[in-house]
Amino acid sequence: MDAFLLSQYVLSGLVIGVIYSLMALGITFIYSIMKMINWGMGEFYMIGSYVQYALIVSVFGPRRWYLALPLAMGAVFLLGLVVQRFLLRPMFVGGIERRDEYATIITIALMVFFRNLAIVLGGPNQYAPPDYARPMTLVTLPISGNRVVALAGTLVLLALFCLVIKKTWVGRALRGAAQNRVGIQTAGIDVLRLDMLAFGVGVALAAAAGALLAPDFLVYPENGAISTFKGFEIIVIGGLGSVLGSVVGGVLLGVIEALGSVFLSAAYKDLYGFLLLIALLVFRPTGLFGERERSV
Amino acid sequence: MIGRVRTALLAALLVIGLTAPALAQKPVKIGVLTPLSPPGDAAAGQFIVRGAKMGAEDVNARGGVLAGRKIELVIEDDAGTPEKGAAGFRKLASQDQAVAVVGQFHSSVMTAVQALAEQFKVPVFSTQASARQITERHLNYTFRTHVIDPDRCQMWTRWIKERGFKRAALITENTDYGVGLVDETKKAFASILPGAELRTIIFDRAVVDLTPQLLEIKNWKPDVLLNGGIGTPMYLIIKQAYDVGLHPVVPMLISYDAPTRPEYWKTLGEKGTWASFIVYYHPTMKLTARGEAFRKKYMAEFKEDPIYGALNAYAQVVLMADTLNAAKSDNSDELVKALLANKFEGWNGTISFSRGEGPYWQQWTPPMLVTQYTRPEMSFGDAKIVYPPDLKTGDWMAAPKR
Numbered sequence: 001m002d003a004f005l006l007s008q009y010v011l012s013g014l015v016i017g018v019i020y021s022l023m024a025l026g027i028t029f030i031y032s033i034m035k036m037i038n039w040g041m042g043e044f045y046m047i048g049s050y051v052q053y054a055l056i057v058s059v060f061g062p063r064r065w066y067l068a069l070p071l072a073m074g075a076v077f078l079l080g081l082v083v084q085r086f087l088l089r090p091m092f093v094g095g096i097e098r099r100d101e102y103a104t105i106i107t108i109a110l111m112v113f114f115r116n117l118a119i120v121l122g123g124p125n126q127y128a129p130p131d132y133a134r135p136m137t138l139v140t141l142p143i144s145g146n147r148v149v150a151l152a153g154t155l156v157l158l159a160l161f162c163l164v165i166k167k168t169w170v171g172r173a174l175r176g177a178a179q180n181r182v183g184i185q186t187a188g189i190d191v192l193r194l195d196m197l198a199f200g201v202g203v204a205l206a207a208a209a210g211a212l213l214a215p216d217f218l219v220y221p222e223n224g225a226i227s228t229f230k231g232f233e234i235i236v237i238g239g240l241g242s243v244l245g246s247v248v249g250g251v252l253l254g255v256i257e258a259l260g261s262v263f264l265s266a267a268y269k270d271l272y273g274f275l276l277l278i279a280l281l282v283f284r285p286t287g288l289f290g291e292r293e294r295s296v
Numbered sequence: 297m298i299g300r301v302r303t304a305l306l307a308a309l310l311v312i313g314l315t316a317p318a319l320a321q322k323p324v325k326i327g328v329l330t331p332l333s334p335p336g337d338a339a340a341g342q343f344i345v346r347g348a349k350m351g352a353e354d355v356n357a358r359g360g361v362l363a364g365r366k367i368e369l370v371i372e373d374d375a376g377t378p379e380k381g382a383a384g385f386r387k388l389a390s391q392d393q394a395v396a397v398v399g400q401f402h403s404s405v406m407t408a409v410q411a412l413a414e415q416f417k418v419p420v421f422s423t424q425a426s427a428r429q430i431t432e433r434h435l436n437y438t439f440r441t442h443v444i445d446p447d448r449c450q451m452w453t454r455w456i457k458e459r460g461f462k463r464a465a466l467i468t469e470n471t472d473y474g475v476g477l478v479d480e481t482k483k484a485f486a487s488i489l490p491g492a493e494l495r496t497i498i499f500d501r502a503v504v505d506l507t508p509q510l511l512e513i514k515n516w517k518p519d520v521l522l523n524g525g526i527g528t529p530m531y532l533i534i535k536q537a538y539d540v541g542l543h544p545v546v547p548m549l550i551s552y553d554a555p556t557r558p559e560y561w562k563t564l565g566e567k568g569t570w571a572s573f574i575v576y577y578h579p580t581m582k583l584t585a586r587g588e589a590f591r592k593k594y595m596a597e598f599k600e601d602p603i604y605g606a607l608n609a610y611a612q613v614v615l616m617a618d619t620l621n622a623a624k625s626d627n628s629d630e631l632v633k634a635l636l637a638n639k640f641e642g643w644n645g646t647i648s649f650s651r652g653e654g655p656y657w658q659q660w661t662p663p664m665l666v667t668q669y670t671r672p673e674m675s676f677g678d679a680k681i682v683y684p685p686d687l688k689t690g691d692w693m694a695a696p697k698r
Binding site: 128 | 332333334335338339341342470497498499500502503504505506507508509511512514515527528531532535536538539540541559562563564565
């Protein structure tokens with residue numbers, strides 16, 4: 001195995017890992033604020049890919065795909081607001097006490113509902129929007145132009161996300177809610193409204209991943225399943241609630257899967273990530289960047 | 297007292313008189329168990345349902361079966377998974393009392409439901425499931441009117457030999473079909489192409505990023521790439537092989553007839569050009585009177601040429617109607633006897649079932665051809681048959697260098 005080939009495999013894993021981290025960031029962000037796992041995250045990814053496809057095919061055309069991306073994210077953001085307001089908010093009693101099983105049941109039901117709705121509306125077949133860019137070479141790796149666009153899009157969105165969280169008033173409020181839901185209310189912040197915003201942003205990030213990867217990984221009712229699966233793996237590896245953990249976990253998972261599938265066997269690609277996850281849980285149960293929960 | 301008895305008797309006779317014709321006209325149910333949602337190849341299932349419905353319509357328009365009983369189809373989705381297939385088959389056999397089940401597409405599902413077919417004594421037909429073991433198990437209620445993988449792999453090995461290729465890579469999924477393709481291709485290479493090199497990669501069917509595997513294949517520098525994906529994975533292989541510069545520089549042969557479907561070009565665009573693929577039907581083929589009538593009706597209804605899955609499902613439903621009439625009964629044992637004793641008009645020839653050796657047990661095989669798309673958006677009717685030599689209508693062409 002020469003260094004050139006090894007660099008190709010590592011780069012390929014790195015690219016896909018960064019893109020998967022967008023999904024993981026959405027999951028971990030919702031968890032940080034609302035303290036709930038959204039099991040239907042993959043379906044918001046799927047809806048994002050369908051909206052992107054529909055907008056490109058019927059409104060913007062193949063050359064202006066980039067106009068469709070914010071609209072796809074916006075549409076899923078609004079859907080997230082509605083879902084949170086009417087289906088998830090009832091799990092909170094007085095903004096603090098929450099019924100975890102309620103969120104689990106609702107999000108699993110949403111997963112089944114959205115998947116079947118996609119089959120009813122779009123049929124069970126796969127669709128593919130036209131390519132965002134021609135195939136190119138990234139350092140040593142011959143790669144789909146779509147994948148490079150998705151990588152760049154992911155990096156921009158990650159930077160924007162960090163900027164908003166670190167520098168804005170809303171970001172400070174969100175960080176406060178992540179640290180202490182009771183404390184933030186004493187500062188006069190409506191934590192339930194903040195939940196709605198967090199849920200909308202989280203699912204919009206999943207939609208962005210779906211829209212960016214649509215030309216490469218296709219658009220079909222179950223296309224979100226694999227990225228949700230990866231997203232959950234990444235947040236456990238990186239540490240639940242950590243933005244940096246989502247990115248580093250994503251890259252690690254991508255590279256390990258790429259190398260394992262080439263040097264060991266492609267048939268067990270998912271196993272390699274799980275082995276990493278088990279090893280981390282044994283030696284560092286909070287994940288790479290997770291913090292032990294503090295109780296008062 | 298006598299008056300009351302007489303009234304009761306008259307009432308009973310009236311009830312019997314009114315319900316008897318209805319009982320005699322009770323429809324005969326045929327199950328269609330096929331993939332209609334992911335992760336199964338749902339597009340294939342839709343074409344199979346189309347064909348089966350047209351078969352039932354034809355039979356009913358001719359007066360039905362068993363002296364006037366109508367055929368009623370009960371359609372179930374197996375989603376390409378053995379557990380959903382088994383649940384669907386149980387429902388069809390026990391709740392719906394289907395006399396036979398057609399439409400099986402995925403080998404893994406067929407393998408799971410054929411054990412239930414024995415248990416419930418309901419004949420099950422493989423419409424497009426091709427794994428060797430399906431008929432090699434020599435089960436009484438399993439029938440197939442589709443190709444088997446040893447024949448498919450021998451055929452593509454002979455094609456590779458004819459083209460003069462010495463290094464072939466096979467990438468396929470971890471299903472009964474995919475694993476079977478690897479085993480059968482290794483055997484075929486050993487017997488037909490000794491000395492040629494074969495590299496096989498089996499990937500998880502759920503995986504969507506195949507870039508590392510395709511890079512590995514590209515690095516190995518094969519003369520030909522065999523695409524053993526079914527449904528979405530088949531498309532992912534083509535798209536991603538194109539992106540890493542493997543396809544169409546290295547010729548690709550797709551293991552089944554998915555490129556004949558209208559969705560092929562919509563999904564792949566120009567990346568679908570230069571692919572070669574195995575088919576079992578071509579619009580230029582001469583069909584039986586029954587097959588020709590179906591083709592005309594299908595084209596009038598759907599404004600496109602029929603797909604093989606629709607033809608085969610149609611033929612299976614009509615074949616079951618012929619079997620019911622030949623057996624003069626809907627009893628399962630009588631149906632199996634009639635299936636083995638009679639010859640039936642299929643879509644391109646006479647179908648008969650015998651209990652042969654190995655996988656040739658209750659098996660009827662349609663023709664197999666290699667065709668190729670040489671320009672974007674090419675219609676299937678325009679695609680030339682490039683193999684076998686006695687049926688070819690054009691020469692295979694290598695893609696120009698990019």
